[in-house]
Amino acid sequence: MTTVGSERGTEVAGDVPVTVELDGVTKRYGETAAVDDVSLRVREGEFFTLVGPSGCGKTTTLRLIAGFEEPTRGTVRFGGESMAGVPPEDRDVGVVFQSYALFPHMTVGENVAYGLNFAEPPGGMTRDERVAELLELVDLPDAADREPESLSGGQQQRIAMARALAPGPDVLLLDEPMSALDARLRERLRAQVKEIQSELGITTIYVTHDQEEALAVSDRVAVMNDGTPEQVAAPRTVYREPATRFVAAFVGDNNVFAGEVIDAPAAGELAVDVDGGDATLRVGVGDGRDVDSPSVGDRISFCVRPENLRVAGADGNSGDDAAPAGENALSATVASAEFLGETTRVTLDWENRDLVVRVVDPIDGAVAVGFDPEDAHVIEVKNR
C-alpha cells in the first residue's frame, strides 16, 4: 500500500493511504499538451481541489482520473493499481458535471437509482431505501417522483450529487459543479457539499476555476497552470506562502515585486533594490521554509498581500489606523477604488506600477503605503 511522503509545501505528512495517484501523466492533443507530466497523490478521505484558469488542464486531469480520456504517457492508479485500459464504468468513481447531466427522460428517483443497476446498494439496503437515503442526504426527500426539468439549478445539482454517490463510489469527482449557479446559491451549496463529503468521508477531487471556492472547501489544493500543478498544499499554505509567482498572483489579490538583494542588514532580513522603482525595501525571510536562503547579489521576487499593506494619508494623519513602517514607506497616489461593502479595494499608482490595498475608510489623492518586513513572502530566488 502506498503512503504519502512529505511533499513540497505540504504541512501535514503521514501514513495516510493514497486513493488516487497520478504518476508522470501527460495528455497530448496533437502538438499541445493539455496535461504535462503531472504527478499527484490524493489521500483517502481527502477533499482535494484542482484550481486554475481556464485551459490549465484541470478538467482534463479529472477526465483522465474518471477514465473518459486515456493518458498519452504516465499512469493513473487507484489504490496502487494501474487503471490503464480500465473503462470508466469499472473504476468506481462518481462524477458530477457542471451541466448536471440528469437524464431528462427519467424521474429524479430513477436518476438516483440508475447506478444501482450495476452495483448492489451498500450496506444490504434495497434500491428504494438507498434512493430515499440519498435524497434525504441532499435535503430533497420528496423529489423522487419529480421530473428533473421541474427542479431549480441548485436542486438539480444536488440530485446529480446524490446520483453519483448512490452506488457508493470510492472517489467522487466534481467538475466545476457550481459554475452555472448564482453567487449566493454557490456559497450555500459548497458548504453543503463539504458537509456531505466530511460526513461520508469520501475521497473527493474537485475542479474549479474559482480560487476562493478552492480555499473555502479543500483539505489540499493543487494550483494548476499550463498543464502542471505549480503548488500542491493546504489552502492556508497556498495563500500565505505561494510557491511561484503564478500562484501568488492567481490565489487572492497580491502585490508581487522583483529585485536584487543588495544587503542583509539583520538576521532574517534583506534589503532589496526593487525593479522599476527607485526604492529599497526590507523583506523578511523569517519563514524561510520554502526557498533557499537568498544572499547578497541574488535576484528575488516576493509578495505582500493587500491586507498587509498599510496606508496613511501623505500627511500621516488620515487614512488607516496605523502609520506605515518608516523603512518600507512608498509614496503613491490613488488610481481607482472598488467599494466591496466591508472593505474598499484600492488600486494605487506607485512609480507607474499598480499596488492593491484594502482599506476601511475611503482614501484619495497622495498616500503613503508600507508593510512590515515579516509580512513579505519570498517566492523565488535566482542565485547570481
Add this chain to the structure above:
Amino acid sequence: MTGVDGGRATGDDDRATEDGGRADRLTRLREGVESHALTALALLTSAALVVAFYYPTATVLVEAVVVDGAVTLRVFADVLTDPFYFGELARLLSGESPAAVARSLLSPDRRLGIVGFTAYQAALSTVASVALGLPAAYLLARFEFPGRRTLRSLTIVPFVLPSIMVAVGFVATFGENGTLNAALTALGLPPVDLLFTLEAVVIAHAFYNAPLVARVTTAAWESVDASAVETARSLGAGPVRAFVDVVAPQVYPAVLTGAALTFVFTFGTFPIVLALGGFELATVEVFVYRLVRDLSYAEAAALAIVELVISLSVLLAYLRYEARSSTNTRGARPLPRRSLIPPAPTLRELLPRAGLAAYVAVAGVIFVAPIASMILASVTGGDGALTLDHYRFLIERQQTGAAFQVRPWPAIRNSLAFAAAATLLALPMGVVVAVLTTRRYRGRTLVDAAAMAPLAVSGIIVGLGLLRGLVFGVEVAGWRIAANGAVAIVVAHAVSGYPFVVRTVSPGLSGLDRSLVESARALGASRARVIRDVELPLVWPAVVAGAAFAFAISIGEFTSTVVLATGADAYTMPVAIERFIGRRLGPATAMGVVLLVVTGLSFVVIERLGGDHRGL
C-alpha cells in the same frame, strides 16, 4: 477501497458475498458481452452492407475494367472520349486543344452529351428547388399563423412520395389532356404540351426537392439566436444589413446542404425522367437502364462509375463542409415570429406579405395540382364525365387477370410486406451507423461517406448486382447462396432507406450533452448499455422519423425494384403503376391513388406508434 485482492478496482469485492461467486461470474459474462456489443453490432452492420451493397455493386462495376478476364481501361476510355456521353468535353479528353473545345462550348450549337445534360438538368433542378424552397423557409421560420406546425410537418410529404406516383400526377397535370390544358382551354388560351420537355422534368424535381431545401433552411433559421440580431441592430445595422451580416451566414450552410442533396438526388434521377422525359431527355441513370436492358453490362458499369464519382464528390465535399461548419446553437432564443396580418399598412410590412401571397399561389399549383389532378383523372372517363371505371378495371384485373398480368392486390401486399421488412432491417443498421458516425475519431468523414454511398450509387446497378449476386446465387466455399427476388428487393430497399435513418438519428445523437453519456458510464453502464438506456430514449422521436423514412422510401422505391421484380410475384405498387402507365393513364392514376392512400395510412400508423417526429 481496499484494492488488496489484485483484481480490478470495480468495487466487486465490497459487494461480493460468500455464495455470490456464480452470480458474480454470470454478471461478468453479461458485462463482457455488453462491453463488446457495440463492436459486434458495428461488424454485423458492416457485414450486412458488404453483402447487400458493396459486394453486389462491385461485381457489376468491375465489369467496366475487366473484359474477358483481362483488366483494361478501354471501356472507360471509350466512354470518356465519346461525345455522345461527354459532349464537347470528350474531345478535350481525347486530346484536342482546350481552346478549340472552349470555342465549341461557347457556340450556341454545343453538345453536352448525356453526362453533361444530366449535370445541366440537375443544376437547373437545384436552382428551381432552392428558388421554390427559400420563400417557404422564410414563411415557416419567420411568421406565425394557424396551421404553421402542420404545414411544417407536411413539408416532408413530397420528399417521401413515391416518385412514380408524382410522375403520374405530373402526366395528369401537364399532359396533352391534363388539367393544365383543360384550364387553359376553359380560359380560351391555346393548349401547351409540357410533357417530354425539360421544363416538366425540372418542375417535377423541384416538387420533390424544394421541400427538402425548405426544411433544412427553416431549421437553421429557427436556430439563429435573436440576441445576435439584436446586437447587430444595437451596433447600428439596419434590418436588411443585420439580415445580411448575421442571419444569412448562419442560414447559408443549410441552403448549401439542401442544394447539394438536391443535386445528388436529381443527378441520379430515374423514374421521373423515364415517365416525363422519355429517352429523348435521357439522363445517365436512364441510359444505364437502357444499356442494362440491352445487356451491354461493361458500358453500363463504366457509365455508372462516372455517375458515382460525380455524385460522391459532391456528397463528400458537402460532408467535409458540414463537418467544418457545424456549430451547436442549441438553447438559443429564436427570432420572434411575425403575424401574417400586417400590423400597419406600411410598404415595409405589406411588401413581404404580398410576395409570400404570390409565392403561395405558385406553390399551390406546383405542389397541390399534381396530386389533385391524379385524383381527378382517376375518376374521370375518356369523355370527361365522372366515373369509377378505372377502379372497376383494377378490381376486374384482380379477379380475372391472367397469371402474367399485373394485379393490384399482390402489388399492395408486396409493397407493405417489403416496406415492413426493409424498415426492420434499415432501422438497426441506420442507428448503428449513426452511433458510429457521431463519435469523434480520425477518418470519420470517410466512414460517413462509405455509409452514405448508397445515396450516390445508381439504383439500377445496385438492383443488377443484387440480381446477379443474390438471386442468381454465389458460391462461397462450395456452398451455393441464393435468395429469391422478394428477399433481394427487401435488401435493396433497406440499403436505400438506411441512410435516411442515419440522417435523422445522428443530429439528435450529436446534439446530446456528452456529460449525459459520461455520467451513465461513471455510474457503471457499459458503452452499449448507455446507448440503450440514455441515448436512444432521448432521440426516440428521430428514430421513429427514421423508421417512417425507411418505410416510405421502400414503398416508393422504383429503380432497383423494377430490375429485381422480374418474376410475376414480386412486383410492388410503383412497378404496377409503371406497367399500367404504358398502356392507359386511367388505371395508373387509380393505382396511384391507392398508393397514396396506403402510404398515408402507414404514416399515420407509424406516427401513432412512435409519437411526434422531428428531424430532417
